[in-house]
Structure formats: structure tokens, C-alpha cells
Amino acid sequence: MNEASSYERMLRGEKVFSPDWDLIGMQMAAQAKLAEFNALPTDRVEERMALLKQMLGKVGEGCMVLGSMSFEYGSHIELGTGVLLNFECMFLDGAKVIIGDFTLVAPRVQFLTATHPTLASERFAFDEATGIPTGGYTINKTITVGSWSWIGAGAILMPGVTVGDHTVIGAGSVVTKDIPSHVVAAGNPCRVIRPNA
Amino acid sequence: MTDKTAYLQMRAGEFYKGPDLYLMELQMAAKARLDALNAIPSFDVAQRMPMLEQMLGSIGESFVVSPVMWEYGTHIHLGDGVLINFDCIFLDGADVRIGDGTLVAPRVQFLTAGHPVDAMERLTYDVATGKPNGGVTLNRPITIGKNCWIGAGAIIMGGVTIGDGTTIGAGSVVTRDIPTGVVAAGNPCRVLRKASRRDEAANAA
Numbered sequence: 001m002n003e004a005s006s007y008e009r010m011l012r013g014e015k016v017f018s019p020d021w022d023l024i025g026m027q028m029a030a031q032a033k034l035a036e037f038n039a040l041p042t043d044r045v046e047e048r049m050a051l052l053k054q055m056l057g058k059v060g061e062g063c064m065v066l067g068s069m070s071f072e073y074g075s076h077i078e079l080g081t082g083v084l085l086n087f088e089c090m091f092l093d094g095a096k097v098i099i100g101d102f103t104l105v106a107p108r109v110q111f112l113t114a115t116h117p118t119l120a121s122e123r124f125a126f127d128e129a130t131g132i133p134t135g136g137y138t139i140n141k142t143i144t145v146g147s148w149s150w151i152g153a154g155a156i157l158m159p160g161v162t163v164g165d166h167t168v169i170g171a172g173s174v175v176t177k178d179i180p181s182h183v184v185a186a187g188n189p190c191r192v193i194r195p196n197a
Numbered sequence: 198m199t200d201k202t203a204y205l206q207m208r209a210g211e212f213y214k215g216p217d218l219y220l221m222e223l224q225m226a227a228k229a230r231l232d233a234l235n236a237i238p239s240f241d242v243a244q245r246m247p248m249l250e251q252m253l254g255s256i257g258e259s260f261v262v263s264p265v266m267w268e269y270g271t272h273i274h275l276g277d278g279v280l281i282n283f284d285c286i287f288l289d290g291a292d293v294r295i296g297d298g299t300l301v302a303p304r305v306q307f308l309t310a311g312h313p314v315d316a317m318e319r320l321t322y323d324v325a326t327g328k329p330n331g332g333v334t335l336n337r338p339i340t341i342g343k344n345c346w347i348g349a350g351a352i353i354m355g356g357v358t359i360g361d362g363t364t365i366g367a368g369s370v371v372t373r374d375i376p377t378g379v380v381a382a383g384n385p386c387r388v389l390r391k392a393s394r395r396d397e398a399a400n401a402a
């Protein structure tokens with residue numbers, strides 16, 4: 001079979017059917033390591049860093065993760081130099097989540113690369129014989145955050161968004177569209193409030 | 198000798214540099230105690246209350262549901278009859294004071310910590326190499342009055358005071374002071390109406 005695997009299609013941003021047992025297998029393996037990481041006390045710095053480097057796609061020098069975090073795969077998360085992730089950040093990382101150098105991520109920020117068709121008839125797959133739903137479809141889009149930025153607590157970054165360099169996203173913002181460099185932006189939906197210079 | 202400069206600056210509401218060894222020491226000690234607290238079922242008050250009394254700045258006859266997360270604990274002051282529902286977060290470099298009879302719904306965040314929005318000011322640099330070696334933080338106290346209700350997932354920013362008897366809607370981002378006796382909601386959180394029963398009835402009519 002030359003057909004692309006569901007994993008390859010997911011990374012290309014194509015529609016993927018779930019449940020997919022290959023993807024679930026990868027997620028379960030990632031969850032096992034993540035549980036180990038989250039159970040390690042904050043002061044076991046070296047062990048935590050070693051695990052983090054095993055789990056994530058990239059961990060720059062001087063990165064810090066405070067408390068616990070959660071993700072689906074981990075391997076698609078790329079942290080630049082000196083990135084700080086505060087308590088309980090969440091990554092649905094079916095696509096890449098790339099965070100630039102010296103960017104500060106406050107508690108409970110969510111990076112959600114996963115999205116679905118809004119029409120239930122397209123979101124679900126149905127058994128042809130019975131008409132009963134058998135699963136659903138997901139598309140993942142890369143999220144990119146620049147360098148020297150600060151993402152406020154509880155902000156939610158939606159699939160495909162790019163946040164520029166030197167930009168501040170207010171707490172609780174829902175970032176549905178790209179936000180340029182050198183601005184302060186906030187709100188739901190997140191809008192540019194003023195330049196940050 | 199332990200250098201407590203950053204701690205004193207933090208408590209005075211001034212900018213301080215991180216990472217700071219003494220602050221990390223305090224946070225790690227607090228985290229170890231938190232892990233122990235969070236491992237005990239929330240309803241085991243007999244076991245948890247003495248722990249909470251040790252960990253928090255002060256606590257009356259109040260109830261804290263686990264899991265709960267804070268940086269220091271010692272700067273949190275809860276009155277009598279306060280309920281902290283599960284999964285709340287306190288960045289408590291400055292004081293967080295919650296008055297008697299106030300109800301805090303799940304996943305509320307009290308964030309006293311702030312930073313400069315300009316990255317050049319937010320980060321600190323090694324003088325010799327010019328490389329960033331940390332950042333600066335400033336903490337401002339949060340004060341919640343008596344008989345308030347803070348809705349689930351609300352985020353309360355540093356420096357905010359919320360008056361007695363006020364209700365904050367779920368998911369609100371409270372960036373400025375909210376007066377006494379109102380219902381306020383949204384991002385940013387704004388006053389919607391007065392909280393009295395009489396007004397409620399008038400609105401419903």
C-alpha cells in the first residue's frame with residue numbers, strides 16, 4: 001500500500017478520520033511519558049529537562065516548564081531558547097506548535113491546532129448500513145508564536161494562527177486570526193489594541 | 198547568606214529579577230507541601246485544615262477543594278466561609294485577600310504577577326555577552342470583598358479590587374476594579390447591572 005499514513009496526512013494538514021489506532025497508540029505512548037514528567041517535583045530540574053528533551057520536538061537552551069503541562073504528541077512542539085511555560089499549559093499538537101526565543105507563556109494557555117468541520121454531517125462519519133456515527137474528522141493547522149512575545153494567562157490560540165515577535169496577548173484572549181509583531185492585542189476575538197514599541 | 202533582595206522587592210510591589218534562587222526555594226517548598234495537600238481528599242478536613250493553616254497566610258473556617266495551585270501560599274488570606282472550588286491558580290507574589298462568604302468557582306485564576314510589555318524591558322541581559330539571562334516581574338495585590346461569587350474560569354489580574362456582594366461572570370477577564378453589589382462579566386470585565394433582588398425582578402419583568 002502506497003497510501004499515506006494517517007500520521008503523514010495529519011502533519012500535512014489534511015482531514016484525518018478518528019478514532020485512528022496508530023495515532024491513538026502514539027498519543028498513549030506520549031501520555032505515559034507526560035505522566036512521568038508531571039509527577040516529578042519541580043526541584044528535580046535535571047530529570048525534568050532530560051524528559052522534556054525526549055518528549056518535545058525541540059527544547060532550546062534555558063527553557064523552563066513550571067508545574068505540569070499537557071499535550072497529545074509532544075513531538076510537534078518546538079521551543080526556542082529561554083522559553084518559559086507557566087502552570088498547566090495545554091497543546092493539541094496534531095500540527096506543529098512553534099514558539100520563538102525568550103517568549104513567555106503564562107498559566108493555562110491553550111495551543112489548539114485541531115479543528116473540525118462545523119457541519120455535523122461532515123464532522124462525523126456514518127456507518128453506511130445503519131446510519132449510526134462511527135467516528136469523526138479532524139484537521140490540524142500549525143500555530144507559530146514569534147520571539148520576545150508574552151502570551152497572557154488563559155489565552156486560547158486557535159488552529160493556524162501566527163503571533164509575531166515582541167507582541168503581547170492579553171489574558172483570556174481567544175486568538176482566531178494572525179496577530180502581527182510589535183503590538184499589544186487582547187479580547188475575544190483577540191484584536192490589536194495598540195503598538196508595543 | 199541567602200539574598201532576599203528580590204523577595205523584598207516583590208513584596209514591596211517593585212520590579213525584581215528572575216530566576217531568583219531564594220524565590221525558587223520558597224516556591225519549591227510550597228510545591229512539595231501542595232503535592233501533599235492535593236493528594237489528600239478534599240473532604241478530609243481534619244487532616245487538611247492544619248496543613249492549610251500552615252501553608253496559607255491566614256484562613257478562617259473556609260473550604261479549599263483540590264487540586265489547587267499557588268506559588269507561595271503564604272500571601273493568600275481567606276476569611277470565614279470562603280469556598281475555593283477545584284483547579285484554582287494563585288500567582289501570589291503579592292497578597293490575594295478573599296473576604297468572608299465568598300464563593301470561588303472552578304478554574305479561577307488570581308494573577309498578581311505582571312511584566313513590562315516591551316521585551317527589551319521584560320528581559321534581563323548578561324552585561325558581557327548581551328544574552329538574555331532572565332526577566333523582570335512586578336506583583337500587585339488582589340482584594341476580593343465579602344459575599345462575592347467569582348464565576349468559573351474567571352481571570353483576576355494584579356492590582357484588582359472587587360467590592361462586597363459582587364458577582365463576576367464565568368470566563369471574565371477582570372482587568373480593572375469592580376464596585377460593590379454588581380454583576381459584571383466579559384473580557385474585559387464590565388459592570389452589567391446591580392446585584393440586588395429588586396433589580397433582578399425588574400429586569401425579568
